[in-house]
Amino acid sequence: MAKNEDFITVLGARVHNLKNIDVQIPRENLVVITGLSGSGKSSLAFDTIYAEGQRRYIETFSAYARQFLGGLERPDVDKIDGLSPVIAIEQKTTSKSPRSTVGTITEIYDFLRLLFARAADAYSYNTGEKMVSYSDEQIKTLIEEDYLEKKLTILAPVVRSRKGHYRELFEQIAKQGFLKVRVDGELLDITKGMKVDRYKNHDIEIVIDRLQLSKGNEYQNRLQEAIKTSMYHGNDVMMLIEQETQEVRYFSRALMCPKTGISYPLPEPNNFSFNSPKGMCPHCNGLGHLYEVNVDKIVPDKKLSIKQGALAPQGPQKNNWIFKQLELIAERFQFKLSDPFEKIPEEAVEMILFGGKEKFDIESKTLGITRSYKIDFEGIATFIQNTFNNNESTSLKRWAKEFMNHISCPECDGSRLKKDSLFFKINNKNIAELAAMDIDELQKWFLSLPKQLSVKQFQIAEEILKEVNTRIQFLSDVGLNYLSLGRSSKSLSGGEAQRIRLATQIGSQLVGVLYILDEPSIGLHQRDNERLIKALMQLRDLGNSVIVVEHDKDMIEHADHIIDIGPAAGKYGGEIISEGTPAEVKKHHTLTAQYLNNEKQIEVPKERRKGNGKSIKLTGATGNNLKNVTLEIPLGKMVGVTGVSEVKINTHQ
Numbered sequence: 111m112a113k114n115e116d117f118i119t120v121l122g123a124r125v126h127n128l129k130n131i132d133v134q135i136p137r138e139n140l141v142v143i144t145g146l147s148g149s150g151k152s153s154l155a156f157d158t159i160y161a162e163g164q165r166r167y168i169e170t171f172s173a174y175a176r177q178f179l180g181g182l183e184r185p186d187v188d189k190i191d192g193l194s195p196v197i198a199i200e201q202k203t204t205s206k207s208p209r210s211t212v213g214t215i216t217e218i219y220d221f222l223r224l225l226f227a228r229a230a231d232a233y234s235y236n237t238g239e240k241m242v243s244y245s246d247e248q249i250k251t252l253i254e255e256d257y258l259e260k261k262l263t264i265l266a267p268v269v270r271s272r273k274g275h276y277r278e279l280f281e282q283i284a285k286q287g288f289l290k291v292r293v294d295g296e297l298l299d300i301t302k303g304m305k306v307d308r309y310k311n312h313d314i315e316i317v318i319d320r321l322q323l324s325k326g327n328e329y330q331n332r333l334q335e336a337i338k339t340s341m342y343h344g345n346d347v348m349m350l351i352e353q354e355t356q357e358v359r360y361f362s363r364a365l366m367c368p369k370t371g372i373s374y375p376l377p378e379p380n381n382f383s384f385n386s387p388k389g390m391c392p393h394c395n396g397l398g399h400l401y402e403v404n405v406d407k408i409v410p411d412k413k414l415s416i417k418q419g420a421l422a423p424q425g426p427q428k429n430n431w432i433f434k435q436l437e438l439i440a441e442r443f444q445f446k447l448s449d450p451f452e453k454i455p456e457e458a459v460e461m462i463l464f465g466g467k468e469k470f471d472i473e474s475k476t477l478g479i480t481r482s483y484k485i486d487f488e489g490i491a492t493f494i495q496n497t498f499n500n501n502e503s504t505s506l507k508r509w510a511k512e513f514m515n516h517i518s519c520p521e522c523d524g525s526r527l528k529k530d531s532l533f534f535k536i537n538n539k540n541i542a543e544l545a546a547m548d549i550d551e552l553q554k555w556f557l558s559l560p561k562q563l564s565v566k567q568f569q570i571a572e573e574i575l576k577e578v579n580t581r582i583q584f585l586s587d588v589g590l591n592y593l594s595l596g597r598s599s600k601s602l603s604g605g606e607a608q609r610i611r612l613a614t615q616i617g618s619q620l621v622g623v624l625y626i627l628d629e630p631s632i633g634l635h636q637r638d639n640e641r642l643i644k645a646l647m648q649l650r651d652l653g654n655s656v657i658v659v660e661h662d663k664d665m666i667e668h669a670d671h672i673i674d675i676g677p678a679a680g681k682y683g684g685e686i687i688s689e690g691t692p693a694e695v696k697k698h699h700t701l702t703a704q705y706l707n708n709e710k711q712i713e714v715p716k717e718r719r720k721g722n723g724k725s726i727k728l729t730g731a732t733g734n735n736l737k738n739v740t741l742e743i744p745l746g747k748m749v750g751v752t753g754v755s756e757v758k759i760n761t762h763q
């Protein structure tokens with residue numbers, strides 16, 4: 111018998127239906143725990159081994175930390191020996207945040223951001239031309255042309271959106287003879303011991319000079335000096351604020367549009383993050399889509415009058431403030447609330463929907479006097495948009511949503527990023543275009559990339575490319591080559607999410623860990639199943655123990671060791687009925703052995719059901735990657751929908 115440290119030994123496990131079982135699980139092996147549903151597989155793998163691993167992990171925390179976490183209960187087991195740190199890769203643990211994507215969970219997108227910050231070429235969003243670098247002399251000429259007789263502050267950006275208290279930095283700046291800094295947009299005198307909140311992101315610029323440009327040599331020299339000094343301290347970027355308008359403009363020795371003079375700050379990884387204010391599209395806050403009021407939903411039937419309820423959010427006329435305002439608008443534009451909506455003058459419709467303010471007088475014929483009225487109306491559509499944007503109440507939001515459309519953001523075209531971030535390109539592609547490619551396409555693109563790069567670019571990119579390529583390969587290895595990095599993790603199936611975590615784990619190259627997986631083959635096509643098994647073996651070969659709870663025959667046959675739990679479900683299960691290598695397990699007369707030996711199979715029925723003659727017809731389905739599919743599904747039958755994973759079987763819109 112092998113040494114004890116080669117095994118995880120479980121003695122007297124009684125969790126749920128387990129019948130006081132003892133089991134030895136060989137370490138650094140691929141071990142499959144199988145058996146009928148409900149036989150006790152998960153009770154052993156998750157509720158005993160994983161639970162104990164978690165409990166021991168939390169025990170290692172300080173007493174202080176533990177009082178917040180709460181202790182975990184010890185599972186009902188006499189003893190577990192030889193346990194390494196445990197990582198469970200379950201199906202349910204994905205982030206449902208709309209800000210999480212395949213790219214962010216696998217960290218591939220983080221490497222892309224780094225790559226774009228370091229090696230991308232910038233193009234002007236005004237002209238599409240490649241941004242060029244100017245000499246200080248050229249920058250000076252530009253400033254003289256644009257800001258003659260204006261008061262200017264010249265600054266050197268030294269900290270951009272980074273955390274820290276910056277006490278030493280302020281000290282240093284003062285030592286160099288500067289008196290003022292601009293911190294997060296505010297001009298401040300440097301004081302002794304000055305510091306800022308270390309846990310917040312800060313922008314800090316040194317005020318280099320304040321001057322008013324006028325013709326003549328004196329200011330010319332001073333401007334020249336200021337440019338030089340700010341470029342020196344600002345790492346080749348200078349900032350200029352025009353005092354009157356407070357307009358901020360960057361000048362960079364690196365990146366300026368030759369035609370229009372716009373310049374981008376030197377890129378940093380956050381400029382390409384849709385989760386950072388530096389990179390996100392301001393219109394949709396980096397979500398890529400938004401809700402927009404749909405006027406047709408507010409007025410679904412233009413033949414109705416407002417009185418009858420043409421304005422769906424308001425319903426028929428009531429005695430309230432809104433209808434009083436509507437009456438005023440009707441007075442002003444000379445129509446009646448009982449007129450069909452389609453007869454109302456356009457100007458009035460505009461005011462009803464989008465609001466307006468107006469004072470007007472009406473002469474009363476009967477009384478012979480003139481009365482003044484005031485319209486101050488928010489507009490129904492504006493009200494709905496505001497309710498949706500600003501209201502905390504979910505039920506009001508839901509109400510507002512009924513009159514809105516869910517649309518792709520028109521500003522960023524769903525790419526989630528702000529305009530200038532999309533004008534940084536590598537080999538003609540911006541980062542959003544890469545995130546939209548599927549993993550196969552992306553892999554091809556990256557493999558051919560080195561040839562397209564300049565020597566300098568390649569030197570910068572080489573290490574990053576290695577990281578990207580290996581991670582892409584891992585995703586491909588677990589059969590996820592059809593996904594794109596931009597795919598929201600919300601829309602992933604449990605199996606896909608699990609395989610992404612698996613790919614990330616392989617990528618992390620940890621050694622000596624016990625991984626426990628819950629039916630990773632679920633939902634996989636046969637072809638992808640082989641890749642999955644390979645990935646698990648890779649994880650094992652790195653020096654890890656892998657336990658898989660699984661029914662899949664291929665997986666069982668590839669295991670180094672099988673633990674078969676049964677014989678039946680619930681209280682009739684919970685025992686180990688056979689264990690050993692696949693060959694050993696096949697010799698027993700268990701249900702599992704019968705399936706492995708092909709003695710038992712799921713019988714194909716001799717007669718197929720006829721169905722009830724009815725059907726569901728789908729026309730023009732385009733959810734996710736569906737290519738305008740039209741099909742008819744017969745009812746009253748069992749219908750199989752098949753295809754290689756992610757041909758897209760389960761898109762439900």
Ligand SMILES: [Zn+2]
Nearest residue numbers: 391394519522
């Ligand atoms: Zn947007």
